[in-house]
Amino acid sequence: MKVGIIGATGYGGLELIRLLHNHSKVESITLFTSSDEGALFSAKYPHLKGLYDFPLEAITKEAIAKLDVVFTSTPSGVSGQLLPDVANAHTTFIDLSGDLRLKDIADYETWYHKKPAPQAFVDKAMYGLAEWQDTTGAKVIANPGCYPTAVLLSLLPLLKENLIDGSQLIIDAKSGISGSGNKPSQGTHFTENTEATSIYKVNKHQHIPEIEQAIAMYAGESYPITFSTHLVPMIRGIIATSYAPLKDGVTETDLYAAYDKYYAQKPFVRVLQDATRVSTNQVRGTNFCDIHVNVDARTNRVTIVSVIDNLVKGAAGQAIQNMNLLFGYDETEGLTQVPIFI
Amino acid sequence: MKVGIIGATGYGGLELIRLLHNHSKVESITLFTSSDEGALFSAKYPHLKGLYDFPLEAITKEAIAKLDVVFTSTPSGVSGQLLPDVANAHTTFIDLSGDLRLKDIADYETWYHKKPAPQAFVDKAMYGLAEWQDTTGAKVIANPGCYPTAVLLSLLPLLKENLIDGSQLIIDAKSGISGSGNKPSQGTHFTENTEATSIYKVNKHQHIPEIEQAIAMYAGESYPITFSTHLVPMIRGIIATSYAPLKDGVTETDLYAAYDKYYAQKPFVRVLQDATRVSTNQVRGTNFCDIHVNVDARTNRVTIVSVIDNLVKGAAGQAIQNMNLLFGYDETEGLTQVPIFI
Amino acid sequence: MKVGIIGATGYGGLELIRLLHNHSKVESITLFTSSDEGALFSAKYPHLKGLYDFPLEAITKEAIAKLDVVFTSTPSGVSGQLLPDVANAHTTFIDLSGDLRLKDIADYETWYHKKPAPQAFVDKAMYGLAEWQDTTGAKVIANPGCYPTAVLLSLLPLLKENLIDGSQLIIDAKSGISGSGNKPSQGTHFTENTEATSIYKVNKHQHIPEIEQAIAMYAGESYPITFSTHLVPMIRGIIATSYAPLKDGVTETDLYAAYDKYYAQKPFVRVLQDATRVSTNQVRGTNFCDIHVNVDARTNRVTIVSVIDNLVKGAAGQAIQNMNLLFGYDETEGLTQVPIFI
Amino acid sequence: MKVGIIGATGYGGLELIRLLHNHSKVESITLFTSSDEGALFSAKYPHLKGLYDFPLEAITKEAIAKLDVVFTSTPSGVSGQLLPDVANAHTTFIDLSGDLRLKDIADYETWYHKKPAPQAFVDKAMYGLAEWQDTTGAKVIANPGCYPTAVLLSLLPLLKENLIDGSQLIIDAKSGISGSGNKPSQGTHFTENTEATSIYKVNKHQHIPEIEQAIAMYAGESYPITFSTHLVPMIRGIIATSYAPLKDGVTETDLYAAYDKYYAQKPFVRVLQDATRVSTNQVRGTNFCDIHVNVDARTNRVTIVSVIDNLVKGAAGQAIQNMNLLFGYDETEGLTQVPIFI
Structure with missing residues (x-):
């Protein structure tokens, strides 16, 4: 082709x-x-x-x-x-x-x-969140944003299965600087960003309505979310940490079962149940999304973590995955890289 | 001396x-x-x-x-x-x-x-959160932790003035790697951490009870908090992003007024009302704590940001500030460094 | 296999x-x-x-x-x-x-x-500098060191063609920290190496005799060289800068012609004649070696630059290239990655 | 004032x-x-x-x-x-x-x-290499360049005492990116420089004539030098590695004696005789210049290393040192910072 x-x-x-x-x-x-x-x-x-x-x-x-x-x-x-x-x-x-x-x-x-x-x-245009959208027949795909991809893949199974209270969702995301693109500016200047982690566009990021729209589309729920974005001094990677109250009677086992239900057959989503540390370099250079979730019995809230490479699963990789799915190729064609951990 | x-x-x-x-x-x-x-x-x-x-x-x-x-x-x-x-x-x-x-x-x-x-x-031992604790007469000071310092300085005025709902507090903190100390380990190895942002000790960090205790001491409120810690690839700096519902009728102006009430006379706390970006390198190498707050009208929640140098205001600097206060020296003696922005 | x-x-x-x-x-x-x-x-x-x-x-x-x-x-x-x-x-x-x-x-x-x-x-054991050694029949290959690979590929054509005076060779090499391996130590600790470039093993590096031996083997010349190694705060990459007097009557064109003679058919060596900057991220994640040379008319000395990814062309990549050559596969099999410039 | x-x-x-x-x-x-x-x-x-x-x-x-x-x-x-x-x-x-x-x-x-x-x-204008120039009476000081400061402080004692052969000097310098200033460009863009070490302005750097002029002024010798500049992914710091043949009969002890002769009374020059590693973070944030030298018996050449903070000893710090000397203040006034090793 x-x-x-x-x-x-x-x-x-x-x-x-x-x-x-x-x-x-x-x-x-x-x-x-x-x-x-x-x-x-x-x-x-x-x-x-x-x-x-x-x-x-x-x-x-x-x-x-x-x-x-x-x-x-x-x-x-x-x-x-x-x-x-x-x-x-x-x-x-x-x-x-x-x-x-x-x-x-x-x-x-x-x-x-x-x-x-x-x-x-x-x-x-059809929104192309590859693990959630059947795009058969689409001629125009709106490939998801980097932050929304990391956030939605980790949240949708829990929301769809009614395990957490999305109306109180707090999402705190951190991205490497490549997300800002290749145009030089003070905000991407080496010297001013190497020893700096910052918050930007507080409550104004354009990915907020995209996440809300996708939650409505795939989980059938509508509410405003709180979503923050931070810039961390690395080239690639997004880590999204989300917080929500657990619904009554739900256990951590239920949460992992929900992930299993939606992702057991999905080659690019990896669920790390026993992780003591979840890190962006676990997925660097690849189309993987790694997910971990932890229930805090003290607060009855759940902490949900997901990591992706913003340029791959958050952009070019998912775009190719969408092409593969549309054209009937193996979903992983061209996307079989091993993570560049170092 | x-x-x-x-x-x-x-x-x-x-x-x-x-x-x-x-x-x-x-x-x-x-x-x-x-x-x-x-x-x-x-x-x-x-x-x-x-x-x-x-x-x-x-x-x-x-x-x-x-x-x-x-x-x-x-x-x-x-x-x-x-x-x-x-x-x-x-x-x-x-x-x-x-x-x-x-x-x-x-x-x-x-x-x-x-x-x-x-x-x-x-x-x-007396807990020495320098802007909040009168340590007169103390012979033993428990100098606050790095994360608690960043978190408490930004939250206490709002909690004490009853402007936000602390019972739903979500605190998402990110730290440079110097917080892990000078002992080499895989978790602090250059190659495995340079292009990596990670979450660790999920819902288990030892600074959780310290923050809860201080909120009880200084704001008179008791509840479990959600507090997460992330490691970002820089040497120094903590940025703490906190989220809480706004109390009824409270405005962003009220929040900044609270900061003014408690910190107008405090040399090391700087409130940045109009910031479009708040970054750890604004305070690098110094005893400053910079604070910014933003009300999201869509969710009626407030996003609170504070940055410190974890080794200075979060450790050695605050310790010297405590010494200065105890011995009646100028509070800023030895701590008048200009931030090393670059 | x-x-x-x-x-x-x-x-x-x-x-x-x-x-x-x-x-x-x-x-x-x-x-x-x-x-x-x-x-x-x-x-x-x-x-x-x-x-x-x-x-x-x-x-x-x-x-x-x-x-x-x-x-x-x-x-x-x-x-x-x-x-x-x-x-x-x-x-x-x-x-x-x-x-x-x-x-x-x-x-x-x-x-x-x-x-x-x-x-x-x-x-x-046969030394396996892939572009220079015919390893047919070998059962044991000594895969070259990372520094020697970068150095030799850039120097051998010029020495072999008698264009520069190797007896006065000065080689100044700089490596990312992955060259030190995965064992944590103070010398690879994130905080102590992120804002640090250092020299180490001055005149004592074990790659010195390897380079001298290969110059003797492939260019037929024997002399002690000066070779220094520096650690720079990045994960991957080696840049080797070498200096030698030009032989009488030799021009920069002659130097590039020598590279063309030896490397025109070699898929992993790229000669960058017009480069204003030669950088390790041009080859990151790949088996490429990029080479640039410049004659200084003021001193009649030549400056020779080469960059490789120390873990690929300097280790695993060249090892696979050697396997490909030994087993008669396409030399580039498994090594067709595009550099990860960012 | x-x-x-x-x-x-x-x-x-x-x-x-x-x-x-x-x-x-x-x-x-x-x-x-x-x-x-x-x-x-x-x-x-x-x-x-x-x-x-x-x-x-x-x-x-x-x-x-x-x-x-x-x-x-x-x-x-x-x-x-x-x-x-x-x-x-x-x-x-x-x-x-x-x-x-x-x-x-x-x-x-x-x-x-x-x-x-x-x-x-x-x-x-008087050239203000602070350890070598008596600027008494000057009204205009030309503060030395960053690279020349690192290079000259390490070379001048050896040249002046006739211990090394300057006519064959090779100087290979590496600088952090702050040397490129605060104007954003592709060459200082975070993503394109974080995992990159590069060579630039090969044999064309404007500091070449400055170094040659100073060698003539202070050591009384004139010849063209070879001087290369590299950009390494850190904010601050220069490490200059220089190479020259040893003069007949000279020993490493003689070299250190020369440093002692010129610098024993100079507060900002530190000679590290027994160093196994010399690193830019030893002087970070300060006006120090650390120097190390090693004789290679195999080649009879000497390797000379010096490190400075390019923004301090290589710019603002030396400028203040010059002001102090001109106005009769203590040479170290305002420059007593301890290095920010981490």
């Missing part, structure tokens, strides 16, 4: 290249860009010398129509405007940005402060 | 040396050790060459009796056994370990899994 | 597992250990849960005889004693330690301060 | 603020800026809240004339143009940039690719 990447120069794009390079079904990868047309990709990124020594291509309806799958990995506000113009009957689009995730474009405007995609196009 | 440090080779001890070196009232610093007697301190720590080129001394009752203040910065279970034996009428002891903090030694056994100090000696 | 790893719990072993996992010719991997027999490998390394959930096996002559290839990735002094006892007519051994590299066991004793392997066994 | 800082928002400026804050002779610090006039300094740098809550001031001849000392810490090409216009009979200027260091402004143009300061003004 022939695939294309719009936004190849961003980190999501780079990671798609890294993973698709060894995908047995992919015969060619066209790299598009909205700003650096003609630039030699390996000149911009010397680590790709000998691997991708050809120029970035301009985005045209014709070039795109020749491809089976196009991944868009662009900053907020780009793909939502671009895709309606270049869509066609043949190509499947998998959008890694947040532009197509919120079902109501008014929510998009509120949280993203950008011009939304047309409502009609958003209506065509 | 003559001071001594027991446990000088640990990180708390090193930080005491760093700060006391420029304290105008300190005329000598005796370095004790329980394990390396006779070793040349600057041989073990070459960064101190030319500054502390003399051998570590054995701990004796006589040597200690000559000193005005002795700081103990030892692993759990050491000072609680040692201090009752070497105490005297003259010397003031400031203990940086957790051995003397919990008023009930049964709690100590439960949470620390070590032999407790004698109850009678614990009874003599 | 069936492969085994002795010393699987070390970093070389972990990296062999990571790479062999996706090697199409490998049907099984047996993990041996000299110290943790019976331990569940994924319990020790949770990042391998679901991938290697079986116990480490004891090392026996019988178990080894069933395998086609056995990699030994053990600390100095182990494989040199072990392998003579377990060798057999069928199995090929690829030793990642330094035990079999120095042709004269007296040199081994001088530089490693350990008991050497028997001279007769060392005589059977 | 009243001091001012031009370029306070840069890292050199921030470090001057950090150090001068506790300098007993400094009664006020005026912060100037060429670009952010009127901005509240603590708004830009929240770590200074409560310490420097006043606006940056515009640079005027009148404002400057009221000050005793003005430090300029500006990018290349700024102070060389500015200072001739604002100079006056009263104020002493200490320039931390490279604009006034090279005696011949043609060299400046060649290496800096910027418009040079007027030759007449450069003629007035």
Whole structure:
């Protein structure tokens, strides 16, 4: 199959290249860009010398129509405007940005402060939380956000099985700095972030409505959540720690049984029942999501932990997983990497 | 004045040396050790060459009796056994370990899994949360833990003024790796922790009862809290993010007014009302605690953030602040460093 | 083919597992250990849960005889004693330690301060610098050291073609901390190494005789070199910067022509002629070696730079490359990863 | 005394603020800026809240004339143009940039690719390598570069005493990323530099002529040197490793004797004769320069190592040391910090 990447120069794009390079079904990868047309990709990124020594291509309806799958990995506000113009009957689009995730474009405007995609196009997009959504027949996939992926995979079984009280959910997430993208700024400057952990966008992060919408879709519950995001001085990784009251009579065993029910057959979710430490480097470089849960008898509250690699399961990896599922390939095709623990 | 440090080779001890070196009232610093007697301190720590080129001394009752203040910065279970034996009428002891903090030694056994100090000696120790405790007349100070300091300074004004509902408190704390001390282990090995953020001791951290006890002491409220600890790949710094429901009718303005009431005259607490990002490197190397709070109108919950340097305000700095207060020096003596932002 | 790893719990072993996992010719991997027999490998390394959930096996002559290839990735002094006892007519051994590299066991004793392997066994071992050594027929491969690989690949073409004066070679190498292995120590403790670059083993590093021996073997020249090693605060990567006088009449073009002569057909060596910056993350996670050279007209000296991933091209990757070459597989089988630039 | 800082928002400026804050002779610090006039300094740098809550001031001849000392810490090409216009009979200027260091402004143009300061003004500036230059009477000090400081302090005693052959000097230096300043770029972006050590400006670094000029000035020798610069993933610190042939009959003891001759009375130079490891964190946050030397009998070459904090001894600290010496204060005034080893 022939695939294309719009936004190849961003980190999501780079990671798609890294993973698709060894995908047995992919015969060619066209790299598009909205700003650096003609630039030699390996000149911009010397680590790709000998691997991708050809120029970035301009985005045209014709070039795109020749491809089976196009991944868009662009900053907020780009793909939502671009895709309606270049869509066609043949190509499947998998959008890694947040532009197509919120079902109501008014929510998009509120949280993203950008011009939304047309409502009609958003209506065509299917949210692609791979372990929870049957995307059969979809031509446009809204690939989930990094934080929502880590949070939802760990919470949905417990909410769906009515084991915890979601109305009091507190979610405290921490991310490596690659989540901020490849554009240099004071907030991503080496010297000012190496010995720094910070909180940002307090109660204003655009992933809040995405998580709430998914809880409503998959667990059938609606309430506002508290969700915080922190930046920690590492390149990759998200750890999400969530807290909720346990429902009456529920035990820790019940919680693990719920995970087993939903994930026993899912190759990328690993449940770590006996962990004394759960760490982002357990999943680094891979599409795994590791989950651990602990009941505190003193407070009758549950602490739920999940870790992912934000660039893989939280972006490019899940996008490829979605492609595999859509095209009937083995779900793990191209995603069989062993974690780079060190 | 003559001071001594027991446990000088640990990180708390090193930080005491760093700060006391420029304290105008300190005329000598005796370095004790329980394990390396006779070793040349600057041989073990070459960064101190030319500054502390003399051998570590054995701990004796006589040597200690000559000193005005002795700081103990030892692993759990050491000072609680040692201090009752070497105490005297003259010397003031400031203990940086957790051995003397919990008023009930049964709690100590439960949470620390070590032999407790004698109850009678614990009874003599005064908890030294410097902004909240009048320690006049104390001869033994239990210097607060690193996490409790960050948490309590940010929560106590809001709890004491009855502005938030402490019974639903969720506290999610993140610490740099120096909090684990100077003993090498897999959990502090460079390669396995540099690209890793992890959760550890879930619902089992020994600082939980210390925080609960202090809330009872200073805010008059008793309930179990949920408190989690994470290890992030930086040397220094703690960021504590706490969540609680707002009491009826309370506004964000009320919260900042409470901070103003308790901290307007406190030199080391800085309240950052308009911060868009709060980061541990704002206080690095100093005794400052920076606090920010945000009300989420959607959930009616409040997000409370505080940052400290775990080795300074969370250990050696607060210990020196306590010494200053006890001896009637300027509270900031020896603690006027500008943060090492970079 | 069936492969085994002795010393699987070390970093070389972990990296062999990571790479062999996706090697199409490998049907099984047996993990041996000299110290943790019976331990569940994924319990020790949770990042391998679901991938290697079986116990480490004891090392026996019988178990080894069933395998086609056995990699030994053990600390100095182990494989040199072990392998003579377990060798057999069928199995090929690829030793990642330094035990079999120095042709004269007296040199081994001088530089490693350990008991050497028997001279007769060392005589059977072939040094496996993959781009320079034809290992056809070898049953025992001494896989090159990490530093020597980076250094030799960049120097040998220039020395062999008589373009630089090797008798005045100065080699200044810098390595990430994973080169120190997985055993915690003060020298690998996170807090004491994160903001630290250091020099160690000044003029005493055991890779000095290995480099000198290889220069003699492949370039036919013998002289003592100056070689220094530095530890830099990153996990992976070596950058070696070498300096030598240019021979009379030689130009920078000649130097690049020499690289082209030896490496144009070599898939893992990339020559970066126009680089303004050469960095270890250009090759991270891969078997690539990137090389750059610059002539300084002011001094008539040449500056030669090479970067590798010390755990891949400097250890496990080159070992697999050697296996591929020995068994007639495609040289890149299992080694087609794209660099993890971020 | 009243001091001012031009370029306070840069890292050199921030470090001057950090150090001068506790300098007993400094009664006020005026912060100037060429670009952010009127901005509240603590708004830009929240770590200074409560310490420097006043606006940056515009640079005027009148404002400057009221000050005793003005430090300029500006990018290349700024102070060389500015200072001739604002100079006056009263104020002493200490320039931390490279604009006034090279005696011949043609060299400046060649290496800096910027418009040079007027030759007449450069003629007035005295190079301020504090341990080697008597600056009595100077009104304009050209504060040495970070790399030259580390290199020269370690080499000058050996060259001056004719113990090593400088004509074959190879200097390989490694710096933390703060040396690149506070302006974000791809080359200082967290994600692309955290797991990266790189070489840059090969044989083109502007500190080359500065080192050569100082060797000529203080050791009376002229030759081109080979000098390389590497970027390592830490915030602060420079380690310079230099190599040269030993002169006939010279011993390692002679080398240490030379250091003793020049530095026994110098408070900031520490010679570490028995070090097995020399590391940048031994001097972090301080004005120390640690030096170690080792003779290799095999090659008859000497390996010389020195470490400094590039922002302190390599910039702000040495500038204050120069101020102290010029004004007759204790050389260590404001510079008595203990290294922040962790």
